[in-house]
Amino acid sequence: MLSTVDELNEPLQWPEDGITRIPYRLYSDPEIYALEQQRIFRGPVWNFLCLEIDIPNAGDFKTSTVGEVPVIVTRDENGDVHAMVNRCVHKGALVCLKEKGNAKLLTCIYHSWSFDLEGRLKGVAFRNGLKGKGGLPKDFDASQHRLEPLRVEVFCGLVFGTFSDATPTVESYLGKPMSKFLRRNLGRTLKPLGMHSQIIHNNWKLYGENVRDSYHATLLHTFYTTFKINRLDMDGGIVLAEDKWHSISYAKRATLEEAPEYKAEKIHSVQYDANLAGPKLLDSWPEFEDGITHSIQAIFPNLAIQFTLNSLCVRFFVPRGVEKTELFWFYVGYEDDDEEKTAMRVMQGNLTGASGLVSLEDGCINEFVQRGTRGSAEEMGLAEMGGRDVESSDHSRATETAIRGFWTGYRKIMDIP
Amino acid sequence: MSTRTDIEDFIAAYAHGIDDGALDDWPGYFTEDGIYQIITRETFEAGLPLGIMLCEGRGMMADRIKAMQTANIYEAHTYCHLLGRSQIDAGSGGVFQARTNFNVVRTMQDGGSQMFAIGKYLDVIEMQDDRPLFKERRVVLESRRVDILLVYPL
DSSP, X not given: OOOSXXXXXXXXXXXXXXXXXXXXXXXXXXXXXXXXXXXXXXXXXXXXXXXXXXXXXXXXXXXXXXXXXXXXXXXXXXXXXXXXXXXXXXXXXXXXXXXXXXXXSEEOTTTOOEEOTTOBEEEOTTTTOBTTBSSSOTTOOGGGOBOOEEEEEEETTEEEEESOTTOOOHHHHHOHXXXXXXXXXXXXXXXXXXXXXXXXXXXXXHHHHHTTOHHHHHHHOHHXXXXXXXXXXXXEEEEEOTTSSOEEEXXXXXXXXXXXXHHHTTOHHHHOOOOOSSGGGGOOOOOOTTOOOEEEEEEXXXXXXXXXXXXXXXXXXXXXXXXXXXXXXXXXXXXXXXXXXXXXXXXXXXXXXXXXXXXXXXHHHHHHHHHHTTTOTTOEEEOOTXXXXXXXXXXXXXXXXXXXXXXXXXXXXXXXX | OOHHXXXXXXXXXXXXXXXXXXXXXXGGGEEEEEEEEEEEHHHHHTTXXXXXXXXXXXXXXXXXXXXXXXXXXXXXXXXXXXXXXXXXXXXXXXXXXXXXXXXXXEEOTTSOEEEEEEEEEEEEEEXXXXXXXXXXXXXXXXXXXXXXXXXXXX
């Protein structure tokens, strides 16, 4: 099993120009993908597992995945949340087949071995054999066999899990600005509104860059620009976490001062001049006093929280192979939302997701990079917008600083010289 | 001709219109305040409200079409709808309920045709001047997963 970059068949070194250059090989090399599973997803990161509201009651379980590893998240009789690898200790079969359910014991269907909600082995079929013959050896110690556990922490309604003892608390992992903003958005009881997913035909890191790419958002996504939901000439900025892994991009809609550059550059996205025949689509209310009306918070490795107008969505992008990613959209509101607020959040659901008026392009744009870079593993991409440093950007989002932040974190955790 | 035949023809014409790319005609299949929603089976059966696409009224439908024709960026593709036999129940006041299974095959630029969307239409159909119109068309997808993106209505 690969565990360091030195073990790759093809040596890997970061380009001389540093973090402003991104080797295309990182999107397509199966060995690097395998290494990521070890160093990142089984490494010192907090992986998003599910929402706490997915498992509200004792006995509830939900299956999820950490990188490629299938996991089960449970809530026990005491209300505590646990996570474990969905792999029977006996033959390695999946223990939970259903995506969601409620159970007192988790029972593998292959040979009926059963586990409690913490993953401890509680029952073995025919343990003592039949009619005094067969069965497990007398000295078989069930306490030595349990579903491989993950350390779990619930933060702002998000259930996180880690395989590594080296991961600090979620709050330290995120850092102060990230924790504070997460509390702003998710620090109240949530209620589910709907879920779907999208298969995008690209490496998972391309989506990781995409959600951090404030530069593309108003160029590619015409709808944002035309309806003045998100533009670079609004007051806004990028906040990077102390360790650069995570970031927030935000904009304040009320501060728009139309910049001549949008028209002068004949950008595709301002060519679409429209009035809505169904203006109810954009009905919204100011949710926060800070004036921020659009934000995307990216959390390393594969989570993003979107708050566009009143549309609150947890986006979780799961690697399903080197060139395949499943992007989950978990739409939520707050438990105390009245009918009118819920209706507005539901209507604004049209903005994002697989059919999102502002975001559907992301379903294909990353694939276009995947296809465009085929056969060019030795070439590299550029990320110099906004400079070459990796710092927060208070006044401009015409920058790729959050992308440089992602690769800074990636290079460090992968230990690429 | 019976009402049943009229409704069957109407449901078929809707699908063929989209397959032929006549998307400007799409809102005209609905009543002025008609509702169109695409939602996953999982979300629908959980009784949750937020699906994948939602239009309330012909205006929003026209906005969708305008956006996909002039604003949204995606690889051009075509649909071919295959419909099952409709189950049609007469309600009261000239309103009918219909349920029809569908299978939509999508053909991309590389020439590949693939099953793209499978599910059922749950329709509320109103007769206006002897012509059927959708008062409500709920498109319930069997799968929670959409391949790449979903831009043309189903």
